[in-house]
Amino acid sequence: MRRTYEDQVEALLGRMTTAEKFGQLQQLTWTGDTGPGGGQTALTEAAARAGLLGSVLNIHGAEHTNALQRMAVEESRLGIPLLFGLDVIHGFWTTFPIPLAQAASFDPAVAESDAEVSARETRTNGVHWTFSPMMDVTHEPRWGRIAESSGEDPYLNAVLAVARVRGYQGPADGSGLASKDRVAACAKHFVAYGGAEGGRDYNTVDVSEQRLRNLYLPPFKAALDAGVATVMAAFNTVSGVPAHANAHTMNRILKEEWGFDGFVVSDYTGVEELIAHGFAEDGPDAARLALNAGLDMEMVSTRLADHGEELLAAGRVEMSRLDDAVARILRLKFALGLFDRPYADESAAVTGPTDEAREAARTAGARSMVLLRNEDAVLPLSPAASRIAVVGPLADSADLHGTWAGPGGTRFPSVTVLDAVREAAAGTVVAPAGPGVAEAVAAVESAEVAVVVVGEEPALSGEAAVRSAIGLPDGQEELIAAVAATGRPFAVVLLNGRPLTIGGWLESAPGVLEAWHPGIEAGHAVADVLFGTVAPGGKLPVSFPRDVGQIPVYYNRESTGRPYRPAVPDEKYVSKYLDLEDGPLFPFGFGLGYTTFATDGPRLDREEVTVAELERGAAVEVSVDVENTGARTGDEVVQLYVHDVAASIAQPVRRLRGFARVTLEPGARTTVTFRLGAEDLGFWTNDPAGTFTVEPGRIDVYAGTSSAASAYRTLTVR
Known part of the structure; x- marks a missing residue:
């Protein structure tokens, strides 16, 4: 980020009280409810008026942000504007495919398009800062947050992280941040969160220095080189030290070695959780450890604001460290133009997906799909087919946005696959008369060809959505078997937020299209590929395991002293399973076409x-x-x-x-x-x-x- 504003930052620091400085290190969450059940809303408004607040989480809408901003700018002593942040992961109003799907496009233009549309919609609604891109390299498909990542490879993650940072922020020098259609990006989660044991959220990561630097850190360095404004600490430990108090990763690598001059924000209550980790004795200790290790802003928990002054007075933190953290936050506020234009133009707010944005999301969805199987050229479907059956539990679902869909995910439904196929087909499209397998079979038997739409609902992936078994949900494999038994040609469309263990049904399905969770234009994107309007060209950004017991299975593994050799399948004392074929079902980078x-x-x-x-x-x-x-x-x-x-x-x-x-x-x-x-x-x-x-x-x-x-x-x- 350009240091154009250093004189203003230094002058403002010189006027601030110690309490006001610690206030800049605080981010609170806002619900709009100031009553007893309103969470931190009342505290947020009081702190804004007192000049004891740096940032607000979970607020959007120009009228809401402007009202809160006026409290800070017009009622506090120094009038320092607030920084408004929101999780805009793959869309604000217009949801694009989940990031894992975008990685399957192997096309950085897809990720950049998402970020550009998201930034425009977000900034006009009063939000300045998104907690994206998430670039956690992971070998763990059970982990629900794999949906937010770009998969198992550090290079692919890095390329797409750069594209997203560019789309959100503009030029790497930060000169575009003040634009009305740009937002500050946040590289997360720093670092190695994708290595959480067992794929369980918030869990332990024990990692060597070489694996940390060769596998997990490269996407973050690429994002920094692209000018990313902020970084978020991870929930996990890194070799026994929680990331929120890890001086090696935050101070030594990020700030000293890489020269990062933006700021590091905690994850939600991450500073407070140092106590639960068994790393901090109490609240003051948690604040001391986090601040001294390089953390600059605390999200939701209030340990820094509550105990900062006593820690400073006791010499447990230094004024120079406090001033450094505050300067980093102020620097971004100046770069975003908030001191000159603190308020959003309410008349210019984007209030929903535009036709142009929808078209960009539809294009991204189609380019992100991966053709896994296509026996007897069952795909593409002929638009002239007289009768096409569309069956399956997700065929008529209007919730295909995926995890962390943003405010648009609840306000604007996805286009359903059934509706889109009806729109694209020249002949009759039939749907089951009821929800059961028998009704689905009857619909298939009445048609020339069928589309079976199965997979995970969005709630089955994302944060705190870890699955110990990652096959299709109950009843879906039985549906595929029943459709296969009709003898009709059919294609399976998979809608999911992670790699799945496809199991025994694969050989019975002539066609399989991995469509992920495609976003607001889901159905149209699926139909575009099914009918060949768009040629499938995506590739898998993550290996698909044969069985959950095989995890982790990934392409960029190290060889062993006794590697399995396919040419010598009867070798006993080699690295293999007795009861499972070697290697993934589908490898990283795999994908067919028409x-x-x-x-x-x-x-x-x-x-x-x-x-x-x-x-x-x-x-x-x-x-x-x-x-x-x-x-x-x-x-x-x-x-x-x-x-x-x-x-x-x-x-x-x-x-x-x-x-x-x-x-x-x-x-x-x-x-x-x-x-x-x-x-x-x-x-x-x-x-x-x-x-x-x-x-x-x-x-x-x-x-x-x-x-x-x-x-x-x-x-x-x-």
């Missing part, structure tokens, strides 16, 4: 490069030719992976280091070019001080259309 592609092996512009050249900024250029060999226009995602064959720290068998989604007409051919530099060929060691190294040796460079790509060339680093 056409076929031929992808050549990678070509390197040089076969050798020295460490010294790489350290000076040299790069190896990798070219991959791809051709549409089918009869339809389609999309393919060319993916580039590297493997350091022998290193001082065992390396993943594959690491994604580039991808490109291309659209080709039948017979068309193109060349995709990637560049591999030091950051792609090196890795972080276990040194807590942070040591990145590029070592001499052999690097195998793979190219293909999934993480299972086998074509490679060898690069020698000398």
Whole structure:
């Protein structure tokens, strides 16, 4: 962020009392109810008038934010404006597909479009700050919050985090933050929340320094380089130390090593929870630990505001640390233009999804879908089919927004799959006469082809929505089996917020389309792909396990001393299960289309490069030719992976280091070019001080259309 406002910040700091400074470190939540059951609303309004409040959570609507802002600006001693924050995760009024779905697009333009639309709708409704992007790399599909992430790969997470930050904020220098259509972004959760044991929210993470830096931290560094204004601490411990009081991650890495000059906000009551963690003895201790470790703003709990002055007087926190935290918060308020224009223009507020925003969400939804199976070319459906049956528990659901859908998720229903198929089809579309399997079978038997819409309701994923078993909910597999028994061709549409264990029904379903939770235009996006108006081109951003007992299963694993070898299936003393086939059901990067592609092996512009050249900024250029060999226009995602064959720290068998989604007409051919530099060929060691190294040796460079790509060339680093 540009430090254009340092003189104003310093001048304001010089006028503030200690109580007012600690007040800037406080964020409270607002419900609008000032009665006994109104939570923190009355406290919020009193603190705003007294100049003892920095930020407000969960408020939106220009008339509401303006009323509260006037209390702070016109009634407090110094008139410091409030910063209003809201969880706008994948849409405000216009819900886009969940972030995990957007990651399946392998298209950063999808994520940027979501962020741009969200920022415009959010800012005009008086909100300045969104708690997004969430970039927790995770190998844990049971974890409900995988729906908010971009999956299991740090590179993909990083690319999409940059796109979202750019969409929310504009230029990396922060010059766009004051615009009426931009909001401040928040990189969360810092750090390693995706590694929570058992996939249980708020749980322990025990992680080595090298895995912390190679797996969990890269998306955050990318977001910082893109100018992200704020960072949110994670609920979990990191190697025994809660993230809210972790000086190694917040002070040493984030602020000192990376030079982050924005501010760190706690998660909801995260400072208070240091006591429950068994890390802090009491409230004053929790405040001391968090502030000294680098936390700058406390969300909802009030330990810093309650105990800050006594801690300062006792010498348990320093004035310089307090001033640093306050300066970081004030800096963002100046950058957002709040001192010049504290109030939202109520006449300019966006009051609902526009046609343009809906079209962007529909495009994003279709580009995010992954075709998992298509036997006998059951898809795309013919619009001329005389009768199409649409069955399943989610076929007529208008709640397909997904988790954390924002205010639009409750005000504006999703387009249903049934309605959209009726709109797209030229023939008759039949729905079951009742909710039972028998009625569904009767509808299918009366049709030429069927669409079976199953999956998870949005409430089954997201925060505090962990599942120990991640198959289809009760009765849905039985429905698929009954439809299969009719002999009619059919396709299954999966609507879900996480990878599922598809189980035994896969082989009975000719077509399977992974549609995720697609947002407000869900039905239209699904119909676009079902009928081939949009060619499916998405790829899986996370591996689909065969069975829950296999978790964690992920592509970027390290090899063992006794790896399983598919060519020698009878080997006993190797890393495998006795009762389960090796590897995931569907690997990271997998996805089919309605056409076929031929992808050549990678070509390197040089076969050798020295460490010294790489350290000076040299790069190896990798070219991959791809051709549409089918009869339809389609999309393919060319993916580039590297493997350091022998290193001082065992390396993943594959690491994604580039991808490109291309659209080709039948017979068309193109060349995709990637560049591999030091950051792609090196890795972080276990040194807590942070040591990145590029070592001499052999690097195998793979190219293909999934993480299972086998074509490679060898690069020698000398």
